[in-house]
Amino acid sequence: MVTASLDDSKGEEGAGEVASDDLVVAPLAGFRFIPFRRNDVLQMLRAEERLGESPRQRFEAAANTIEYAFRDEFHVIRQDLKECYASLDPDADTRQFPKVAPTGDEATDLLASRLESLLNRANYEVLTDEQLKKAFRSSSLFQIRLRVDLKDFDNVLLYCRGSNERTETVRLFFGLIKRKAKFVNYDRVVLFLRFADRGVKTDSEFTPGRVMIKLFQNVPDADLEMLFPNTRVAMRWSDRLLIGVPALASGAIVATTKLGAPLLLLGALGGFWLGLHSEPVVLDKRGLLMIGAGFGALGAYLWKQWSSYRNRKNRFRQALTRDLYFKLLDNNGGVLLRVLDDAEDSECKEAFVALYFLLAENRPMSAEDLDEVIEGWFAKRWQAHLDFEIADALQKLVSLGLATEDEGLWSAIDSEPAIDSDSL
Numbered sequence: 001m002v003t004a005s006l007d008d009s010k011g012e013e014g015a016g017e018v019a020s021d022d023l024v025v026a027p028l029a030g031f032r033f034i035p036f037r038r039n040d041v042l043q044m045l046r047a048e049e050r051l052g053e054s055p056r057q058r059f060e061a062a063a064n065t066i067e068y069a070f071r072d073e074f075h076v077i078r079q080d081l082k083e084c085y086a087s088l089d090p091d092a093d094t095r096q097f098p099k100v101a102p103t104g105d106e107a108t109d110l111l112a113s114r115l116e117s118l119l120n121r122a123n124y125e126v127l128t129d130e131q132l133k134k135a136f137r138s139s140s141l142f143q144i145r146l147r148v149d150l151k152d153f154d155n156v157l158l159y160c161r162g163s164n165e166r167t168e169t170v171r172l173f174f175g176l177i178k179r180k181a182k183f184v185n186y187d188r189v190v191l192f193l194r195f196a197d198r199g200v201k202t203d204s205e206f207t208p209g210r211v212m213i214k215l216f217q218n219v220p221d222a223d224l225e226m227l228f229p230n231t232r233v234a235m236r237w238s239d240r241l242l243i244g245v246p247a248l249a250s251g252a253i254v255a256t257t258k259l260g261a262p263l264l265l266l267g268a269l270g271g272f273w274l275g276l277h278s279e280p281v282v283l284d285k286r287g288l289l290m291i292g293a294g295f296g297a298l299g300a301y302l303w304k305q306w307s308s309y310r311n312r313k314n315r316f317r318q319a320l321t322r323d324l325y326f327k328l329l330d331n332n333g334g335v336l337l338r339v340l341d342d343a344e345d346s347e348c349k350e351a352f353v354a355l356y357f358l359l360a361e362n363r364p365m366s367a368e369d370l371d372e373v374i375e376g377w378f379a380k381r382w383q384a385h386l387d388f389e390i391a392d393a394l395q396k397l398v399s400l401g402l403a404t405e406d407e408g409l410w411s412a413i414d415s416e417p418a419i420d421s422d423s424l
Contacts, residue, residue: 025388033123033161033391034353035187036382038345041352044382050360054111058414059359060401066351069400075346081118081336084111088211091332108194108211112155115192115213115336123342123389124159124190125222126174132158135224146320147232148225152206155194161342162187185222190335191216191227215330215338226320227327271372347396355402355412364409367394 035042042063049059051059087096087107116126127135136148150156166185190213197208206229216227225231330338358365359372371390378384394410398401403412 013290020398031123031125031161031163032387034346034349034378034386034388035075035162035384037190037350038348038352041349048356048360054360055359059356060135062355062400063352065400065402066164066288066348066396070347070351074340077118078337081111081114081340082333084114085333085336089333090210090212096301104209108155108209112192113193115339116157118339118343119157119159119190119335122161122339123346124161124188124300124339127158127160131221132224135221146223146225148228150228152196152198153193154196154209155192157192159190159192160186160188160219165268165299186219186221187217188222188329189216189219190214190339201229213332213335214328215335216324217329218327222368226324242376245397320403349395350389351400351402353388354390355397358397358403358410358412362417364406366408367391367410370394370410 036044045059068371084107086092087109119126121255163184163186165182167180167182193214195206195208195212212229214227219227298382331421353374354370357370357377361370361373369389371388374388374390375386378388394403396404397412398405401413405411
């Protein structure tokens, strides 16, 4: 859970763009997520054809048992989670029936706890405070400067699933300079927020105590702060220079050509009023017009520079909005239902794979040996590098009556499964 307060910004690289055609992707090991659909995993296992007729029939029957058991379990979880979220749902279109139920902080803490458990079962990985701070300080590929103040939130959960290391060519200074940038890209990111009460500093759009849940896709680790609702776009030094240097040069020209004579006239008038010289200064209609024209030109120049600065920031905001439009997958209650479905699929996939290779090896195996066989199969056969949850998968098989352990060695049970879904 992220609880740190941070108001940080991106790096100060020059204005440029990312050349997506130069993108290189490399998978990262260490994540538990199996990057294949549930039915695809079954087809992949069947395609191995390593089971005889009897073991194959046992596997097919067991696969049905696994699916039915988790379907029933997650139906109960779904109803419980919907009930837990009901009082916090900002998108609800139904009336609340008076009842004794958790509200406020108690309801939020309960929902956060349930969501964390569910995300873990769906093979999402938690992003710690330190990882988030490091990401906030990393150089942005998005080529804008972003600021986020985590003091606006009482509660922040940030989870990711599926990752790969990417290398992209970033063009700087209108394409004159190119550099290679390496970053970690997350396939899915879930963000859970509860807005804090900051008194007079509270943003009018952020109702204290309100809960927000978001699901995003394809998020670089260096751009995680773009996901927060209080993200502020700021000008980088490179952008300030692009505006400031021409502004100073043209400002000097305006000052010498348009303000020279008016300033001399005003200086002489001021000197006479202060008694610095005794020669009177005549301020006629022509002089007034000259002063008015000079300061009018200065005002028009300053307005033009301010408009240029504001328009550039607006372009950055539009770019940020456009990018988020394609990254946002779901909101609030929809995120919960997606994660529920992902968790059910993950549980089934892990059980399928563990049982199949217990049957295929046809011998008692240690958890470590079975884990090595499974991870090697995914890596060599399907180019998927992952950290398979062997202990959790075997425990699921035991709960379903599909496997047993004897002195550290595991075997598939050659009998009809006895389902005990309460122990899953």
